[in-house]
Amino acid sequence: ALLQTIRCFTKTGIRPMGDILFIATVGEEGNGDIRGSKWFNTHNHVDGFLACDNTDVGRILWAAIGSHRWRLAIDGKGGHSYAAFGSTPSAIHAMCRAGARVAAIRPETTHKSTYTIGTIKGGTSVNTIAPHCEVDVDIRSLDNDALLKLEAEILRQFEEAVAEENAMWPIDDEKKVLKLTKTQIGNRPAGQRPHDCPVIQTARAAQKVLGIELTNYGA
Template identity: 35%
Template sequence: MIGRKGAGALGLALAALLSAGPAMAQTATPTVPADAATIRSIRAQPAYRAAVAALEREHDEWVETIVRLTEIPAPPFKESRRAQAYAGMFRAAGLTDVEIDDAGNVLGLRRGTAAPGGKVVIMAAHLDTVFPEGTPIKVRREGTRLHAPGVGDDSTGLATQLSLIKAMAAARVATPMDILFVGDVGEEGLGDLRGVRHLFGKGKYKGRAAAFFSLDGAAEDGFTIGGVGSKRYRLTFTGPGGHSYGAFGLVNPMGALAGAITGLYGIPVPANPKTTYSGSVVSGGTSVNAIPREVTLEVDMRSESATELARLERNFIAIVDRSVAAENAARSVKEGAVKVEKTSVGDRPAGATPAKAPLVRLAVAAYQAEGISPKLTASSTDSNVPMGLSIPAITISRAAAGDRGHSTDEWIDTERTASQKVKRLNLLILLAAAGMR
């Protein structure tokens, strides 16, 4: 999951993060005394302790909520059934102003003690999964583990968010700032973060966000402060086509596609900041004995650095154009030339919340209060959008352990002790961000 130089030790830690991929995540340096004091103060308050006790009591219900949400299909661009169910859960949990917005996001507000209309803290988990419509989804239980497509990503995030809402209500926790809870659409794949883009670009709370949390990933030893950006293209190569024998010698769009993918894999990219590419999907053609009239290539490019990502994109587009020109020069164009249509199908901004930012310092202090020296990592999540807008944002865990995300054998572990630790951390960080002291 989860880059800019700052001053002092925390700035040096972030600089190290910028030169590391997720497998080389950096351990956070100690936070400043004021942040530690804030966290100690919140942990000592009766309302916080009562909310933690409510989380403990609600553990089994949390597990059942994961199962219920997982078994409501939410394929890409078809999240409405799950959205309707989640909106009902928001209402039952006592949130106000619950609605499904124009993008399909579920919104619910928990009012603070400050005057209405001010800044809000936003917490979100995404409704959609990567699995296409018709994928069989039935949760299988093995001890404390739940197995099913999408059971972790992000059904557990939705359930964890709901647990926090209910615990705060049960303990009558008061925060100075309003907290907006969101079940958002379009986080996965070609959804291209459309739900959070709408939230920050067109939604009714536009311009009011003081901080943003995404509930995503499964770990208890750190959180995400870096947003891995991505550029995704669908390239459609067309030509005159013809019989593979009778029309031999005519240009072939497959040749241009092959040149493009070969050229992509010849681009040198830095290991630090981590920058990657993938030729991911190839389709087209009509028959084994026909020169295709049309073939398609889909490509994914990523980097922790906006500069490196832009450089990779420019290089690749130049390679595509050269490959088309080379094919047209190599074979006959008497029936027409090869052409290419370049369609952007994904554009996630790269960014980061600096390690010296107050939000990160508070989160580090919360982890340290639980005896954890947290790793600060980089990934591609809903937090990319606010990071790109310079709004403080981090991605925190939905659960303590899980694996095989985006596969049909995905699993999440609901073991009580570790799960409660993650939820305590989430609650503590959220309350601190919302102004509790």
């Protein structure tokens, strides 16, 4: 889409009133945390920003869904499934407790807010009390306040689950105590633009000039 737009400018001889930057970003998906767009935003001043999200020219997005992502790791000493049982808490058991707690959360519905435990890994063998387990969690909302509230509730579930697993057993060695490490791996704040802002109005005007019907207007 970007290249075709440039071709149109070149072929028709259209001369814009100001400079137009055509950029391709990196680190957009997964754990990239839109680092390319973030870098551009902090190093350049622009009057407007248009993102070509896909080939649906009838769609205009006026809001950006916020996303916070966390890697939650639980670590302890671990041990043999039989010999160490009863005095050694399990990182996987604690994570299962946390997962069950998180799965029971019902987000508020005023703004669409969502969450998922996207990945989970840990353990060393079938007969080992796991010394390590970690998950990646994705939390989203159209509203920043709702996003932060849901995030706080989810993180609290992990903290309480670890404490619950530790309290389950008479731990005889401080090294066996499970510890939770929280690492934020994604921070995309939610954002909304007024419906009459220049960028949105320009996009609508372009649709009308080209005879394109507005078929999707949302976030």
